[in-house]
Amino acid sequence: MERTAGPDGGRRDRDGEGRARNARPRDGLGRPLPYGAEGVPRQPEGVARTPAQTVAEAQALLDGGRPFHAHEVFEDAWKAGPEEERALWRGLAQLAVGLTHAARGNTTGGARLLRRGAAGAEEWAALSGRPNPYGLDLAGTVSWARDLAGSVEADGPPVDAAARAPRLRGR
Incomplete structure (x- = not known):
């Protein structure tokens, strides 16, 4: 990763192929930290x-x-x-981002993404006829997301992300 000048003349992190990539360390909730700070290991992409x-x-x-x-x-x-599973994984990604926002203190974004992810996962299960793909408890996960969205709106954020984490395969 190197820092090069972007189109506006500012310095940007770029990967070996010249694509913009943020190399700043991040905390456990994905927030960027200053360069040189110690963050948590990032998930490799792709x-x-x-x-x-x-x-x-x-x-x-x-x-x-x-x-x-x-x-x-x-x-x-x-x-x-596979194309036929993308809505499932997108819904689960949205649930994780909803929990991220709720843990960061963003009531509106957290609740909205939790509900959007729940709706996406629920719709995928209904259309696919697979309510428990790969051992996932989609009904339980959808219920968790909707309950958490209501709790975030009623009680306010932030929430403890680890304490409020879903059990993807049920309890």
Whole structure:
């Protein structure tokens, strides 16, 4: 990663192919930290995982209070998985981002993304006829997301991301 001048003359982080990439360290909720600060390890992008690996890795990150990083894992599955499963993984990524926003203190964004992800996962399950793909408890996850969205709106954020993490395969 190197810092080069962007079109506006400002310095930007770029990968080896010249694409803009933010190399700043991040905290556990994905917020950028100053250069030189110690952050948490970032999830590598574009990793090919089996669905079981995706669910296991995302659950471990959620349990560790790192929903932003779980979102990155779901996003890899969304972008690289079979077309017929993209809505499932997109919905799960939105749930993780909703939890991220709720943990960061963003009531509106957190609740909105939790509900959007819940609706997407629920719709995918209904259309696919697969309510429990890869051992996922989609009904339980959807219920968790809607309950958390209501709680965030009623009680206010921030929430403890690890304490409020979903159990993707049920309790």
